[in-house]
Amino acid sequence: MPEPTPPVSPPVVVTTPQALRQMAARLRKAPAVAVDTEANSLYAYYERVCLIQLTFDQTDYVVDPLAVTDLSALGPVFANPAIEKVFHAAEYDLIGLKRDYQFEFAGLFDTMIASRIVGRPAVGLAALLEERFGVHLNKRWQRADWGRRPLPPEQLAYARLDTHYLLPLRDALLAELRTLGREEEAREEFARLARTTPTPHEFDPQGFWRIKGARDLSPREVAVLRELYLYRDQQARRRNRPPFKVFSNAAMVRVSQVRPRDRTALVRIKGMSDYVVRRYGNGILKAISRGLHARPPQRRRPSNNQRPDEATLTRFEVLKAWRKARAQERGVDTDVVLSNATLMALARHHPRTEDELTAVPDLGDWKRREYGAEIIRVLRAQPKPRQKPRRRP
DSSP states (O other): OOOOOOOOSOOEEEOSHHHHHHHHHHHTTOSEEEEEEEEOTTTOSSOOEEEEEEEETTEEEEEOTTTOOOOGGGHHHHHOTTSEEEESSHHHHHHHHHHHHOOOOOSEEEHHHHHHHTTOSOOSHHHHHHHHHOOOOOOTTTTOOTTSSSOOHHHHHHHHHHHHTHHHHHHHHHHHHHHHTOHHHHHHHHHHHHTOOOOOOOOOTTGGGGSTTGGGSOHHHHHHHHHHHHHHHHHHHHHTOOGGGTSOHHHHHHHHHHOOSSHHHHHTSTTOOHHHHHHHHHHHHHHHHHHHHSOOOOOOOOOGGGSOOHHHHHHHHHHHHHHHHHHHHHTSOHHHHOOHHHHHHHHHHOOSSSGGGGGSTTOOHHHHHHHHHHHHHHHHTOOOOOOOOOOOO
16 A cells, blocks of 8 residues: 655645536545535634545545535435545534535445544544554644635645545544444445534523523522523624633623622622623623622423333443443444444333344344344343332321
8 A cells, every 4th residue: 555645736726616516516426525624613613614625536625615605416426326425524524514415315425434444543643643643633623713804825735635535534533444344334434424414503592591500500590501602602603603712601600609799799700701791791690680680590301201210221321331442352332333312212122122223213134144143131230120119198
């Protein structure tokens, strides 16, 4: 296998419909393409894909979706299982591409998933490239604003490196998967990954309960926190900024506890900088006032039918113990064997035969063959859950 070489010429930047069509025509003849994306999640309320990097036929391309808004020419390539799409940590990229362009995907290879399956201790792209090829990636631009134009040449150079070495990395990992007899396991995971569906960005007015420290507040403090949370989202939408860039969760909790009555007191609170108080101070003080006069919110409790019963929880814990031992035996993280969601599905379904395992979501053919008999044996041998003592009348 030839060693990958560093890029010697600038990437091909695609900014016109004609250039995109020409690139797509060449891409349709390629056996594989490395893909990555950059988004503006740190700089916008509604994030979007701002750059798509592709490498094939020893050429790096950077597609600018802000300049070429119709990317439909890429759809048949992404959906074609005969053209392998190689990503590293694909889930985030797939969500963005499906959300923004309704693309469908087939024929994936994820180098991070492959690295986890073969038991690599470090699975980040930078670590893998350094270990295998002696390549050092400079992550200076990792948190850059990819929605800003024009992009400086050094930022484009950074972006293209995320795909430049992916195809030779894929070749090395595929060889290792085959040596270990793990290719089918990996392919099953890649197929599951291709079914990833984006969830719409919907504001949850009850989301303040998930803020760290919210459940330790008094009812009146929670009422203030709720009003601050609603006000922050309103301002974030208006200015097209992520909510955390208006002011932080931790600052909201502190303001809810102190409940200042004027700007002088507000600016003394950690996280309430002079800039924040100048721009949002009046709105924050009004939100505090609304919270002080509002009825405290009631915390939503999960319905009883969503909570597992004691027998299900016992099965779940038994399966977790089995999974931990199996993962240690293989030298991989526990969720490489089975995810927590799959373990809970097994605990809820309580299959008694290997045939009944087919009803368990995300338990593919390979995992059923590899672990099915063990799972059934473990479930049959589980201890009975402790019975709660009955109350005397």
